[in-house]
Amino acid sequence: LFAKATAALDRLRALPGVRVEVRSPDPAAREVPAAADRLAFTQIARHLFGNPREVVPSPNAEGIEILAVTGQQGEVRALASRIKQLLLDGVSPEEIVVALRAPDDYADIVDEMFTAAGIPFSCDVAQPLTKWPPLKLLLGALQLEIEDWPFSRLMGLLDSNDFRPAWEEWANGQAVRDVADQLRHLGLDAGRDAILSHLARRAGGDAGETSAEGTRAAAALELRRSARSAVGLLERLSRTTAPLRRGADFKTWSEEILRLIGEFGLLPSADGTTGEPDSTAARELRIWEQFRETLMSVAFLAAGLEATPTKLEPREFLAELTDLLRTVTLPRDTQETGRVRILDSNHVRNLDVPYLFLAGLSESSFPTRSADDCIYGELDRRELNASGLTLGHRAGHLQGEMLLFYGVVTRARRQLVLSYPAVSGRGQPLSPSPYLTALRELFVPGALQVTRAERLDPVPELEGMLGLADLRIVATAEALERRPQLFAALAREPRGREAAQGILAAIDMGSARFQGRGFSPYEGVLQHPANLRELADRFSREYEFSATHLETYAQCPFRFWISRVLQVEPLEQPGVETDYRRRGIFLHQVLAQVHAELKSTLGTGSDSESLHADAALEIAACYQRLLKGILDRERPTSDLEEVLLGLEGRLLERWGTAYAAQWAKYQSELQTRLGMPLLPQKFEVPFGRPHPDAPPDDVVNACLVLGAGADETRVGGRIDRIDVAQVGDVTVFNIIDYKTGSKPRFVAGEVQFGRTLQLVLYALAVEKLGLIGPQAIPYQAGYWCIQESGFMAAAKAPDLAAGDLGPHPDWVNLTDALEEIVPRLAAGIRGGQFPVYNADDECTSQCAYKTVCRVNQIRPLEEKLDKSWQP
Numbered sequence: 001l002f003a004k005a006t007a008a009l010d011r012l013r014a015l016p017g018v019r020v021e022v023r024s025p026d027p028a029a030r031e032v033p034a035a036a037d038r039l040a041f042t043q044i045a046r047h048l049f050g051n052p053r054e055v056v057p058s059p060n061a062e063g064i065e066i067l068a069v070t071g072q073q074g075e076v077r078a079l080a081s082r083i084k085q086l087l088l089d090g091v092s093p094e095e096i097v098v099a100l101r102a103p104d105d106y107a108d109i110v111d112e113m114f115t116a117a118g119i120p121f122s123c124d125v126a127q128p129l130t131k132w133p134p135l136k137l138l139l140g141a142l143q144l145e146i147e148d149w150p151f152s153r154l155m156g157l158l159d160s161n162d163f164r165p166a167w168e169e170w171a172n173g174q175a176v177r178d179v180a181d182q183l184r185h186l187g188l189d190a191g192r193d194a195i196l197s198h199l200a201r202r203a204g205g206d207a208g209e210t211s212a213e214g215t216r217a218a219a220a221l222e223l224r225r226s227a228r229s230a231v232g233l234l235e236r237l238s239r240t241t242a243p244l245r246r247g248a249d250f251k252t253w254s255e256e257i258l259r260l261i262g263e264f265g266l267l268p269s270a271d272g273t274t275g276e277p278d279s280t281a282a283r284e285l286r287i288w289e290q291f292r293e294t295l296m297s298v299a300f301l302a303a304g305l306e307a308t309p310t311k312l313e314p315r316e317f318l319a320e321l322t323d324l325l326r327t328v329t330l331p332r333d334t335q336e337t338g339r340v341r342i343l344d345s346n347h348v349r350n351l352d353v354p355y356l357f358l359a360g361l362s363e364s365s366f367p368t369r370s371a372d373d374c375i376y377g378e379l380d381r382r383e384l385n386a387s388g389l390t391l392g393h394r395a396g397h398l399q400g401e402m403l404l405f406y407g408v409v410t411r412a413r414r415q416l417v418l419s420y421p422a423v424s425g426r427g428q429p430l431s432p433s434p435y436l437t438a439l440r441e442l443f444v445p446g447a448l449q450v451t452r453a454e455r456l457d458p459v460p461e462l463e464g465m466l467g468l469a470d471l472r473i474v475a476t477a478e479a480l481e482r483r484p485q486l487f488a489a490l491a492r493e494p495r496g497r498e499a500a501q502g503i504l505a506a507i508d509m510g511s512a513r514f515q516g517r518g519f520s521p522y523e524g525v526l527q528h529p530a531n532l533r534e535l536a537d538r539f540s541r542e543y544e545f546s547a548t549h550l551e552t553y554a555q556c557p558f559r560f561w562i563s564r565v566l567q568v569e570p571l572e573q574p575g576v577e578t579d580y581r582r583r584g585i586f587l588h589q590v591l592a593q594v595h596a597e598l599k600s601t602l603g604t605g606s607d608s609e610s611l612h613a614d615a616a617l618e619i620a621a622c623y624q625r626l627l628k629g630i631l632d633r634e635r636p637t638s639d640l641e642e643v644l645l646g647l648e649g650r651l652l653e654r655w656g657t658a659y660a661a662q663w664a665k666y667q668s669e670l671q672t673r674l675g676m677p678l679l680p681q682k683f684e685v686p687f688g689r690p691h692p693d694a695p696p697d698d699v700v701n702a703c704l705v706l707g708a709g710a711d712e713t714r715v716g717g718r719i720d721r722i723d724v725a726q727v728g729d730v731t732v733f734n735i736i737d738y739k740t741g742s743k744p745r746f747v748a749g750e751v752q753f754g755r756t757l758q759l760v761l762y763a764l765a766v767e768k769l770g771l772i773g774p775q776a777i778p779y780q781a782g783y784w785c786i787q788e789s790g791f792m793a794a795a796k797a798p799d800l801a802a803g804d805l806g807p808h809p810d811w812v813n814l815t816d817a818l819e820e821i822v823p824r825l826a827a828g829i830r831g832g833q834f835p836v837y838n839a840d841d842e843c844t845s846q847c848a849y850k851t852v853c854r855v856n857q858i859r860p861l862e863e864k865l866d867k868s869w870q871p
């Protein structure tokens with residue numbers, strides 16, 4: 001045990017001219033523990049780590065307890081509970097010390113648990129300066145410049161609670177939200193120059209937008225306001241951090257970094273510093289002062305050592321600064337009066353402690369593994385030491401650890417509590433330190449009190465409650481066992497009233513959700529009259545639904561509610577990625593122009609086969625020419641975007657060739673069935689109220705109206721293409737909907753549930769609104785899947801060649817179904833029916849709202865509690 005000290009003594013004795021005198025401390029000068037305790041503590045002091053054959057186990061272990069508890073949280077909770085009891089029994093907090101074997105693992109838990117328990121404490125555990133959030137923010141600003149403003153790092157700085165600049169551009173934080181919105185909107189995920197120039201352009205606005213009217217003008221103005229606010233803040237930030245983008249010597253760097261503390265508003269406010277010297281603000285000031293002194297002393301040293309100061313690039317300075325700050329620890333709590341002290345176990349061995357708690361005595365933490373024993377083996381170390389080197393070796397390390405343990409446990413005077421986590425956070429059993437086992441063997445079996453608290457129940461024991469948080473849990477558990485007295489007491493307590501109300505509301509929700517039949521307000525069925533009034537107003541008879549809106553509602557009413565009614569959108573990380581919408585717009589534009597140009601030539605001639613082959617060639621050539629013209633007008637904003645645009649162009653080129661072949665096949669099939677082609681007659685045909693983005697000269701058609709009276713429902717939309725043929729006196733038409741993604745599913749049976757409406761609704765609109773003239777009959781409606789095999793009809797066509805001049809009976813059934821289902825869907829929306837229900841069991845795999853809908857809790861109750869829904 002004392003090998004290290006003995007070796008040091010031997011070396012001192014061996015030095016020439018040195019006289020060594022060994023003195024023992026005077027036992028009379030020390031506080032004498034109470035008689036009953038002395039025996040147990042004396043046993044430890046005399047025999048711990050001694051020869052087991054010479055140790056006579058003592059029957060008296062009074063004042064010593066071993067605690068084996070589940071997890072570190074449980075361990076600290078058990079300590080807090082015992083300490084609180086001591087304080088309630090009148091023990092002065094200053095007489096209590098908690099020694100932590102692994103301060104890094106325990107300090108935060110102790111802080112949280114002791115604060116919740118209302119135990120006054122001072123934590124004297126050293127933590128590196130790099131762990132302090134305001135300093136992390138400062139280092140983050142340097143990293144931001146080095147990485148050229150990546151979105152996540154930029155928002156990390158601006159969104160930080162510590163970032164409080166006195167800049168008017170910051171606008172009390174509102175500008176930060178504008179920055180986030182604008183960068184997401186522009187898809188800019190990095191690059192200071194690109195970000196600033198794009199925002200500046202947008203803040204300057206576009207004359208066309210400001211001359212628009214109504215909602216479009218208001219949206220344009222808001223966009224410009226937000227862009228101005230965002231660019232104002234970012235330009236100020238950029239000016240402030242400009243010095244961080246160039247190399248400098250250490251002193252200049254340090255001065256710039258210190259300047260940022262004030263610029264970013266990191267110093268505590270003047271109001272906060274007028275209070276106690278121990279206040280948070282005073283401590284923060286001490287930390288900043290320590291930081292300043294550290295930087296300046298290193299700068300002074302560097303200036304003294306170097307004739308010409310070394311220029312450090314930003315990356316080099318950041319590395320040096322981070323290394324430096326890791327070696328400096330945060331100033332400790334100076335105020336210990338009237339507080340329980342939390343100390344690193346290394347700092348306890350010179351104290352006399354009436355009540356000592358030593359925590360974290362697991363097998364792996366006491367003794368610790370020596371960090372430097374991986375390079376040389378034990379034998380090598382001994383040989384190197386014998387040659388005069390002073391390398392540590394395993395035996396020496398273990399001796400040091402034993403001495404530390406001995407030095408700590410012999411400091412207790414009245415009570416010694418030794419604790420360890422008996423079960424890890426993952427539920428694995430953990431063993432205690434072998435030193436603890438050695439200590440137990442000093443006492444006869446059963447003499448030493450060993451308390452095992454290996455419970456996994458999250459509800460604290462009644463007598464182990466630490467504070468209000470525990471009281472809330474225990475009172476609720478008691479009430480659920482039909483013992484409401486504690487809960488009533490909580491509700492009467494002013495600090496507990498709000499919590500009690502919250503718990504009662506949660507119980508209401510749980511009971512409605514997990515015990516009530518059918519869907520409740522907690523599962524999307526709105527009942528509050530004000531909400532219902534708002535819905536009835538917003539989705540009144542004048543409101544125009546789109547096919548997509550109605551389908552979304554029919555597939556998942558709850559999703560419709562969040563996305564369309566509340567307009568909550570998932571936050572996307574900005575970045576350059578495929579813009580599927582824009583890709584679709586390109587394709588629509590090109591195809592519409594191709595058919596407009598070739599209108600007079602396509603569909604004429606007599607030999608159908610050669611006609612289709614020739615037409616395909618013509619279409620392909622025209623498509624490539626027009627596509628090039630459209631792509632040439634694009635202005636990429638970065639090199640990356642230019643490359644992506646090139647790739648996009650190649651894909652669209654391939655699609656042109658594919659489309660031409662698909663056209664030939666489509667017309668060939670029509671020729672076989674109908675004896676004539678159906679030729680594109682109209683593109684992008686709107687019906688209903690014009691879209692805000694529609695060109696001013698756009699055609700205006702009436703909306704489609706389904707249902708009558710209170711159920712009357714209006715539907716608007718835009719049809720990609722209508723192909724037409726004249727069969728005798730009858731006009732027949734095809735509805736075409738372009739698809740550039742994967743092939744959509746059309747199941748005729750789904751129409752009656754509203755989950756597939758678009759094609760049938762569009763066909764009905766053409767018929768009812770006379771969009772291609774009166775008395776037109778739907779021949780086919782389908783998706784044109786560019787990536788697959790072209791046109792795919794969704795329902796059977798009438799056999800016009802056989803003289804069957806009416807629409808196919810299947811179509812009649814489908815359009816009849818629309819008359820039923822569309823008003824029913826609208827009534828559900830107007831009536832606040834948004835239950836969490838989706839017939840697709842896999843819907844969570846790609847839904848952004850899965851974390852808020854709780855469908856996985858509700859689904860298992862579908863049958864038992866009637867939690868299913870049909871529109």
Ligand code: SF4
Pocket residue numbers: 556558559836837838843844847848849850853854855
């Ligand atoms: S996860 Fe399913 S049930 Fe939940 S909102 Fe999304 S689609 Fe609806």
